Amino acid sequence: MKDVIDVMALQSSRRERRLPDYRSISGHSMATNFIFECGIKLGLQPATVATAAIFYHKFFNEADKNDYDCYVICTACLCAAGKSRDEPIRLRDAVNVAHNSINRGAGPLELGEEYWSMRGAVAQAELLVLRLLGFNLDAPSPHRYLLHYLRSLQEWFPASQWRSAPIARTAMAFLQDFHHSPAILDYRAPHVAVACLTLALHVLGVSVPLASTLDDDAAWYSVFTKDLQKEKNWEIMEKIMQVYSREPEPI
Amino acid sequence: MSGASTSTTAQSPPAIASINDVSALFQTAKKYEELNVIGTGAYGTVYKARDLHNGGQIVAMKKVKVALTEDGIPLSTLREIALLRQLEAYRHPNIVRLLDVCHGGQSVDRDHQLVLFLVFEHVEQDLELYLKKAPGPLSENRIRSMSYDILCGVDFLHSHRIVHRDLKPHNLLVTAAGRVKLADFGLAKTYDTEMKLTSVVVTLWYRPPEVLLGVSYNTAVDVWSCGCVLAQLLLGVSYNTAVDVWSCGCVLAQLHTRSPLLPGSSDSDQLHCIFRLIGRPPRQEWPDNVSVVADSFPPYPARDLADILPRAHPNAVNMIKGMLVFDPAKRLTALDCLEHPYFTEEPLT
Numbered sequence: 353m354k355d356v357i358d359v360m361a362l363q364s365s366r367r368e369r370r371l372p373d374y375r376s377i378s379g380h381s382m383a384t385n386f387i388f389e390c391g392i393k394l395g396l397q398p399a400t401v402a403t404a405a406i407f408y409h410k411f412f413n414e415a416d417k418n419d420y421d422c423y424v425i426c427t428a429c430l431c432a433a434g435k436s437r438d439e440p441i442r443l444r445d446a447v448n449v450a451h452n453s454i455n456r457g458a459g460p461l462e463l464g465e466e467y468w469s470m471r472g473a474v475a476q477a478e479l480l481v482l483r484l485l486g487f488n489l490d491a492p493s494p495h496r497y498l499l500h501y502l503r504s505l506q507e508w509f510p511a512s513q514w515r516s517a518p519i520a521r522t523a524m525a526f527l528q529d530f531h532h533s534p535a536i537l538d539y540r541a542p543h544v545a546v547a548c549l550t551l552a553l554h555v556l557g558v559s560v561p562l563a564s565t566l567d568d569d570a571a572w573y574s575v576f577t578k579d580l581q582k583e584k585n586w587e588i589m590e591k592i593m594q595v596y597s598r599e600p601e602p603i
Numbered sequence: 604m605s606g607a608s609t610s611t612t613a614q615s616p617p618a619i620a621s622i623n624d625v626s627a628l629f630q631t632a633k634k635y636e637e638l639n640v641i642g643t644g645a646y647g648t649v650y651k652a653r654d655l656h657n658g659g660q661i662v663a664m665k666k667v668k669v670a671l672t673e674d675g676i677p678l679s680t681l682r683e684i685a686l687l688r689q690l691e692a693y694r695h696p697n698i699v700r701l702l703d704v705c706h707g708g709q710s711v712d713r714d715h716q717l718v719l720f721l722v723f724e725h726v727e728q729d730l731e732l733y734l735k736k737a738p739g740p741l742s743e744n745r746i747r748s749m750s751y752d753i754l755c756g757v758d759f760l761h762s763h764r765i766v767h768r769d770l771k772p773h774n775l776l777v778t779a780a781g782r783v784k785l786a787d788f789g790l791a792k793t794y795d796t797e798m799k800l801t802s803v804v805v806t807l808w809y810r811p812p813e814v815l816l817g818v819s820y821n822t823a824v825d826v827w828s829c830g831c832v833l834a835q836l837l838l839g840v841s842y843n844t845a846v847d848v849w850s851c852g853c854v855l856a857q858l859h860t861r862s863p864l865l866p867g868s869s870d871s872d873q874l875h876c877i878f879r880l881i882g883r884p885p886r887q888e889w890p891d892n893v894s895v896v897a898d899s900f901p902p903y904p905a906r907d908l909a910d911i912l913p914r915a916h917p918n919a920v921n922m923i924k925g926m927l928v929f930d931p932a933k934r935l936t937a938l939d940c941l942e943h944p945y946f947t948e949e950p951l952t
Contacts, residue, residue, distance in 0.1 A: 435678045436685055443674040475675045479706060479717065482676065487704040489685035490692075 428477035547588035697756030758937035770850035811849030845931035852926030
């Protein structure tokens with residue numbers, strides 16, 4: 353029995369070590385990582401976490417990054433995104449998860465001054481985020497487009513070929529990771545979804561059946577979105593790939 | 604927040620201070636100048652204001668107080684306001700423009716209330732005033748075009764899953780060009796908390812019978828109501844939207860006569876007014892789960908609407924009759940009305 357606990361402790365400490373130490377990082381370089389980590393810990397749907405990241409990028413499009421504590425704003429974005437997508441989280445949970453992610457290994461906050469001041473800051477920040485977004489909480493979700501495209505492609509692929517490569521998982525992962533970049537605000541949701549899909553197919557070395565018989569081998573996605581040029585698609589794919597060069601080396 | 608747990612107290616105050624400064628920031632960056640109070644409704648005060656950033660454009664600011672919960676701004680309020688903003692993207696000609704949403708930072712800490720300002724386009728007069736000021740009966744074409752505007756607006760709201768619930772001439776704005784725009788919708792839940800705080804009487808004249816009788820929307824979950832829900836899903840008809848159609852019918856009749864169709868003085872008097880017009884409904888149509896029994900009303904016979912609206916076109920009378928039906932399920936929908944011969948049939952006299 354003792355061994356089991358040891359193994360689990362070892363695993364969790366290994367996992368912990370791979371997570372960034374937000375206290376040692378200055379500025380906003382880890383802000384979106386923080387949103388994703390807290391969002392997952394709070395059990396939010398991926399699309400809700402992505403919405404929180406969009407709120408964060410929109411917020412700092414308007415506001416100066418030096419004026420606000422990025423982790424308070426990130427937590428507030430998670431709260432607002434949860435409400436806007438009908439997946440509300442308790443403010444108390446959000447505060448505790450945020451605190452624990454910043455101060456690794458610390459226990460839950462005592463109901464003291466530190467808790468109340470952080471909670472107050474997050475509550476105020478939520479109102480501020482809503483104000484700066486002008487209550488425009490309707491984030492066009494590329495997730496829905498991608499799901500729809502994947503569904504259609506799945507029917508088009510021979511079943512064995514579809515099973516042989518994790519196309520759906522890879523494309524969804526690219527989409528989720530693209531939310532680390534503020535560039536996601538620059539493109540329309542269907543275009544982002546197609547770019548994630550195209551990139552996944554390239555990475556996995558899979559080509560769409562019969563696409564080579566078309567005059568333009570990239571034209572297969574014109575059934576999904578008509579106004580996406582090949583160059584634009586490559587531009588988005590490059591922006592997605594840049595997300596991965598941005599990430600610091602794992603410790 | 605970014606400090607180690609031991610030094611958090613030393614590091615966090617700046618962050619919190621900067622957040623709290625925001626309310627000061629709102630006050631200095633003043634965007635709107637209040638001019639005067641337009642009206643105090645059941646749901647809050649409406650001000651006329653000048654937009655200082657947009658060349659002094661006149662706007663209407665509606666002040667809404669929202670009770671903050673333990674978890675900040677209530678989910679329902681947030682979603683309703685977000686929905687209004689979402690609707691704004693369509694720029695529907697018969698819906699009043701929502702230009703901005705601000706919150707006054709000052710009373711956030713005090714009694715856990717948030718003051719929200721919804722900034723709407725300013726329209727000089729409402730339909731109530733318009734009808735009062737009209738020198739004589741409105742022309743047939745005027746009535747038809749206004750009826751169409753109102754129904755278009757209602758149909759637009761219904762197709763975006765919004766029920767107005769309080770349609771009345773006071774909430775219908777008439778622009779200088781004579782177009783009608785709907786106002787005051789979509790904040791049912793936001794207002795509900797506020798409703799209890801004011802004693803302003805909400806007018807009954809446009810209330811449909813099912814609301815007056817207190818038919819609950821959440822009828823007991825049994826096979827019957829399941830069937831009803833299923834029928835609603837299949838037909839795309841909801842009893843909630845029928846509420847608006849009734850009110851709409853009352854307003855449309857008022858366009859013809861320039862006086863309210865059913866001016867009841869109390870809940871029960873309102874029902875008497877209604878039954879004097881449409882007749883007491885047969886017993887099988889009477890809802891089961893209400894405290895009032897059909898026999899408490901005399902067996903009024905139905906009156907002919909054409910007698911009440913003598914000048915109206917037969918098609919107009921026919922359509923209004925279809926809107927003022929006791930059973931919400933049998934009432935026309937806003938879309939039915941838009942396709943009614945009244946609007947489609949030549950000659951358009």
